[in-house]
Amino acid sequence: MDAIKFVEQDLNPTHEIPNFGAGDTIAVAYKIKEGEKERTQVFQGTVIQRRNSGVNETFTVRKVTGGMAVERVFPLASPFLESIRIVKSGSVRRARIFYLRELKGKSARIKEKIFIKK
Amino acid sequence: MPGLLGKKIGMTSVFSTEGKNIPCTIIEAGPCVVTQVKTDETDGYNSVQIAFGDKKEKNTSAAMMGHFKKANTSPKRHIVEVKGLDDRKVGDEVTVDVFSEGQWVDVTATSKGKGFQGVVKRHGFSGVGDATHGQHNRLRAPGSIGAGSDPSRVFKGTRMAGQMGNEKVTVQNLKVVKVYNDKNLIVIKGSVPGANGSMVLINN
16 A cells, blocks of 8 residues: 555655645636647536545536526546636535536525634 | 566556656566576577566475575565576666666556456347347347357357456557656556456566
8 A cells, every 4th residue: 555655645646735625615717738839728606526535536616607507517536627716715514515507596505614813 | 679577566657748647567676586598509599597586485386496595585476587687697687777767668467357247248248139129138148159060169269158267368569658767666557457466577
């Protein structure tokens, strides 16, 4: 097992990733190759799950534009991943909020996590 | 074209610089010990016998102990003859540095045993007809195994149910992604036959 972890850490790029989870609204800056050119695209939406671990870890972001929902899966270890910015921290009760797919409009809102200073 | 014995550690994936996710197998290869050198004069051909994986002295026969003593090494579990290491002497160590990054290798190992399997799993047959319309007991059957009274027998080699897996399998042309000389590790693109922890032979 140790040999596997060693190879994974040695051969894969490491990113600085903020601590985020299901319910958070994040903006993902992702590099896109168009022929020779490379540009960055920002995909903003709600995280509905994080799955797997290590190099295989991925997260799914869902956004609704003009009544159409789009879900994208990003691998966390991908070299195309430029940065992740947390826009809003959401308060949800489960790790995978697939129930969001059945909800529309006002009921599809997520309560914001409020941090109280001690 | 050197060969080397190793132990399959497991699989993982690695992102390439182009952003592609490459499936890789990690093998702990060597260090192997040369236990015998065969030459044209003594054996009629050139090759080298290498050994890998320690085992207990009490599980080794006296004859094999003598063989290992000649190479001045502890008893080993796996012994295999490889070509392409002609300049080595008895007792020499062979390590992963015989391979380099970007090289193509063949890997030979014993595949995972699946036991006695039917034709659907073993040969990819699709079974007979439907599950309904009066069909009974025939869902995963092989169907016809040949003509009737003319040959009056079943031809040799007809694919039928039987033992699947647990056989020697060689996978050719696998690319070496990375070699770690200090840790005796080699990372190979793609999958390799056998269970984790089993012995594999890497050949160039």
